[in-house]
Amino acid sequence: MIGLADCNNFYASCERVFNPRLKNEAVIVLSNNDGCVIARSNEAKKLGVRMGAPVFKIKDTISKYNINVFSTNFALYGDMSERVMNTLKSEVDEVEIYSIDEAFLNFSDFIDTDRAIHIKKKVKQWTGIPVSIGIAPTKSLAKIANHMAKKYTSNGIFIINNDSLADQILKKFPIEEVWGIGRRFGKKLSYFNIKTALEFKNANSKWIKKNFSVNGLRLQKELKGEICYPLESGYKSKKNICTSRSFSKEIKNFSHLSEIVSSFANNCAYKLRKQKSCCTKISVFLMTNRFKLNSPQYFPSITLNFDTPTNDSFEIVSRANKALFKIHNPKYSYKKAGVVVHNTSPESSIQTSLFDTIDRKKRQQIMKSMDLLNSKMGKNKIHLASGNFNRKWTFKREKLSPCYTTMFSDILKIQL
């Protein structure tokens, strides 16, 4: 059996852990620039706050019901996630961290619900975060079990352990809510009169493969109880690494864009070094405001290569600026920019170039020192001079909660 532990309303729950006043109150967490809603407590969901809703459109609801609003605090959520995962690992031998708030658990030795209840209680006690656990023979079914646990149980645990129970649930489970079926596929299936998970499970396999590729076929098998997505608990390095942001105001000025792109590129290089990878390609893109329907749109992007795989900030930042220069058109104002590095490979086995002119050993030492100082003294204590210094207005986070677990200055104070 495979278990899926999924944190309930994760970001909202994180805010609650250090702010007990919020218990039983409506809480929402906003995206970057306080733009739209990306997490809601159950109370907020009941008030009709939709996922992804732009904040300016729900201002009335927020003030009418006194909803507690937070800017995203990824330092906090990331750290809380690590605590939850470590607690799970203390109970289960094999844990696959699937996302910031979910993990698949090897439950091959699963005996009864008591074990799941114990795990759930332990996570709550050690971290303050409520989780739900779904248990089933495959990942896809565990996803459905987790959904049931959240929606219909009081203890937050649900097990699918036999075929007739599975069919009973699949019969009422809308196909577009199944893991791997998005809006497009949902619509397409509905056109062919497949509306429930059970109808999908019983559909003709050849037809599924033809219309929904091998992934559709795998999903169908998983619903039948055959494992197609095995547990993968090992560390997997990323193949693409991206840093991108929308700005709170539109930006036209090239040198300001250059500062921003430089810090994005520097961040990508840092992430590469963190996972001990190098890249051979870098893309830079710009975007005008896609919601301004009346103004002209421009979404340029470009990809440049490195002859030698690299994770050197100097090299990556300077190539990013070259790319930016090529795509920047001063006619437009931009709302978003991003840097992506791809074609990653382990830094331990890079293919060097005959014509390389860079002293890579020396550069590596510089990067190492820079990363070490920044990890000891605080993020961006040392950075390239080309980086972005106008953070204050470029990105908006007005309702930021303290970084309770990652900054000494923000540690929770308790009055006795």
Place this chain on the structure above:
DNA sequence: TCTGGGGTCCTAGGACCC
């Protein structure tokens, strides 16, 4: 006035090889 960020996998088609 105001609308997120970071990923993966698959497929088709083009360019190339012998």
Place this chain on the structure above:
DNA sequence: TCTGGGGTCCTAGGACCC
């Protein structure tokens, strides 16, 4: 007049996930 067969690699675009 007639114009093969069997591959690989890369990219763009589309779907999905959280």
